[in-house]
Amino acid sequence: MEYTDVVMENFTCPKHVGEVEGANGIGQVGSPACGDIMKIFLKINDDDIIEDASFKTFGCGAAVASSSMATDMIIGKSIEEAAKLTNSDVVDALGGLPDVKIHCSVLAAEAIQAAIEDYKKNKKK
Amino acid sequence: MKRIYLDHAATTPIDPIVLEAMLPSLTGNYGNPSSIYVEGRAAKKSIEAARLQIATAINADTREIYFTGSGSEADNWAIKGIAMKNQAKGKHIISTTIEHHAVLHTCQYLEKQGFEVTYLPVDENGLISLDDLKKAIRKDTILVSIMFANNEIGTIEPIKAIGEIVKEKGIIFHTDAVQALGNIPIDVKDLNVDLISLSAHKIYGPKGIGVLYIRKGVPIDNLIHGGAQERKKRAGTENTAEIVAFGKAAELANQHLEENAIHMKTLRDVLIKGVMEKIPQVRLNGHPQQRLPGNANFCFDYIEGESILLSLDIIGVAGSSGSACTSGSLDPSHVLLAIGLPAGVAHGSLRLSIGKSTTLEDINYVVDNLVVIIERLRKMSPINAECPIDDAVFEKADHHKH
Ligand SMILES: Cc1ncc(COP(=O)(O)O)c(C=O)c1O
Ligand code: FES
Numbered sequence: 163m164e165y166t167d168v169v170m171e172n173f174t175c176p177k178h179v180g181e182v183e184g185a186n187g188i189g190q191v192g193s194p195a196c197g198d199i200m201k202i203f204l205k206i207n208d209d210d211i212i213e214d215a216s217f218k219t220f221g222c223g224a225a226v227a228s229s230s231m232a233t234d235m236i237i238g239k240s241i242e243e244a245a246k247l248t249n250s251d252v253v254d255a256l257g258g259l260p261d262v263k264i265h266c267s268v269l270a271a272e273a274i275q276a277a278i279e280d281y282k283k284n285k286k287k
Numbered sequence: 288m289k290r291i292y293l294d295h296a297a298t299t300p301i302d303p304i305v306l307e308a309m310l311p312s313l314t315g316n317y318g319n320p321s322s323i324y325v326e327g328r329a330a331k332k333s334i335e336a337a338r339l340q341i342a343t344a345i346n347a348d349t350r351e352i353y354f355t356g357s358g359s360e361a362d363n364w365a366i367k368g369i370a371m372k373n374q375a376k377g378k379h380i381i382s383t384t385i386e387h388h389a390v391l392h393t394c395q396y397l398e399k400q401g402f403e404v405t406y407l408p409v410d411e412n413g414l415i416s417l418d419d420l421k422k423a424i425r426k427d428t429i430l431v432s433i434m435f436a437n438n439e440i441g442t443i444e445p446i447k448a449i450g451e452i453v454k455e456k457g458i459i460f461h462t463d464a465v466q467a468l469g470n471i472p473i474d475v476k477d478l479n480v481d482l483i484s485l486s487a488h489k490i491y492g493p494k495g496i497g498v499l500y501i502r503k504g505v506p507i508d509n510l511i512h513g514g515a516q517e518r519k520k521r522a523g524t525e526n527t528a529e530i531v532a533f534g535k536a537a538e539l540a541n542q543h544l545e546e547n548a549i550h551m552k553t554l555r556d557v558l559i560k561g562v563m564e565k566i567p568q569v570r571l572n573g574h575p576q577q578r579l580p581g582n583a584n585f586c587f588d589y590i591e592g593e594s595i596l597l598s599l600d601i602i603g604v605a606g607s608s609g610s611a612c613t614s615g616s617l618d619p620s621h622v623l624l625a626i627g628l629p630a631g632v633a634h635g636s637l638r639l640s641i642g643k644s645t646t647l648e649d650i651n652y653v654v655d656n657l658v659v660i661i662e663r664l665r666k667m668s669p670i671n672a673e674c675p676i677d678d679a680v681f682e683k684a685d686h687h688k689h
Contacts, residue, residue, distance in 0.1 A: 165597075173597055179667050190669060196611040197619075197630050198591060201669035218669035220634075222593035222612035226667065262615055 172227035189276025309532035337534025358486030377427025413442030440573030441582025450479030469540035492536030561654035
């Protein structure tokens with residue numbers, strides 16, 4: 163099994179690690195496959211644009227790289243656009259993932275969707 | 288960058304002396320050992336010399352040493368061969384929950400063929416209980432297979448005591464000593480063991496060569512059928528070069544057993560002490576004393592093993608993990624689960640196995656860097672003492688497996 167250079171880069175120097183200050187959408191999902199956990203923090207402005215995003219991940223190299231890449235991809239996007247981000251988009255951006263590691267990218271897409279749902283719920287209140 | 292290899296339980300580099308010993312068999316000494324002319328006889332002679340070296344290393348008779356294609360083959364042969372040959376007497380086998388897959392999957396295969404297998408549990412240190420063993424023995428038990436030392440957590444099982452119990456009942460006893468060879472003394476005259484699996488690549492020999500020790504008179508079927516090699520017990524033209532190499536590796540391992548063990552144990556204890564003292568929220572897996580001299584196995588709370596391995600690899604260190612994420616199957620190590628670790632904790636496991644060439648500088652470098660790596664990964668983790676791992680995730684994971 164081998165990771166691409168992009169994966170390794172995103173693992174070694176992940177972008178957007180931690181908890182964004184003033185996050186108003188937080189999503190956490192666990193992988194049923196391996197039991198790993200990913201948490202995404204979004205700071206969304208009044209126009210529903212994602213101003214900043216960050217993550218915390220308990221998982222493998224692919225999971226860390228996927229979170230780094232996915233958060234990077236959605237910053238500046240509207241929540242509608244961000245919600246459409248699929249795991250294949252993340253895999254493509256990473257230059258591919260080994261077959262057994264595809265589910266790690268699914269975590270990233272799902273965590274973002276969960277964070278957006280959380281934001282919408284908070285907004286209604 | 289200098290590499291620091293700390294995965295000797297996975298495999299070891301070939302010792303230059305071993306390589307030198309095997310090279311002539313790859314170049315000049317090419318005869319088929321079954322041929323009666325000079326070339327054949329020369330090859331045969333070098334194989335018999337190697338057989339003697341291995342027999343000497345475990346205090347056996349040369350006629351009890353059979354070369355196989357790997358340690359895995361030796362395990363398969365021992366278990367399937369005994370099961371097939373002795374099934375008229377009974378179809379019950381006893382093993383443990385922490386065996387290597389070569390034993391575990393062979394037992395599972397036999398279960399599908401109508402055999403019954405009892406897998407003895409282990410305590411939190413990885414030891415089986417002799418009482419459990421005694422209770423598990425039945426009238427129709429034909430084989431007990433319990434590993435000498437565990438490849439993941441390094442725990443050494445009480446093989447001699449097990450042998451005594453098993454022998455009294457007239458049951459055949461196999462032990463997988465692949466991890467024990469070269470690390471702890473193995474004396475078949477002292478042990479009451481009927482079958483022992485060995486492998487060359489864990490003792491600075493080449494990969495793809497193993498041995499099954501079969502005590503004289505033990506009734507066993509063949510696994511590999513064909514020609515009359517290995518006294519008609521294991522067919523296939525002999526792998527002369529690797530057999531010679533295994534012989535040399537076993538001889539060296541035996542000669543330097545004590546000094547190597549002391550060297551590894553000293554470094555292992557520095558490693559364990561360093562990690563336990565400098566890194567919070569860590570546990571040592573395996574028995575604190577009764578463990579392989581080169582084995583250290585830790586669990587770091589709140590982080591995942593593959594991330595630790597990748598981080599170590601980047602700074603030049605090779606190690607291994609029982610984490611689900613590194614297994615290909617996405618199941619956490621069966622050994623770590625067997626010693627009672629929750630799946631979430633087993634996730635953060637790291638095995639570092641020391642070899643004869645490991646140095647104190649290597650260990651100090653690893654400890655110092657681990658401190659930084661673990662801290663960095665923990666900062667990245669969504670779980671911690673206040674926010675423990677969501678058990679629901681692991682329940683789901685369990686469902687997924689079946
Ligand atoms: C305990 C144990 N048994 C069996 C084996 C298999 O040996 P081999 O790699 O020679 O097939 C190994 C090594 O992977 C091992 O550690
Ligand atoms: S997150 Fe566990 S395998 Fe990737």
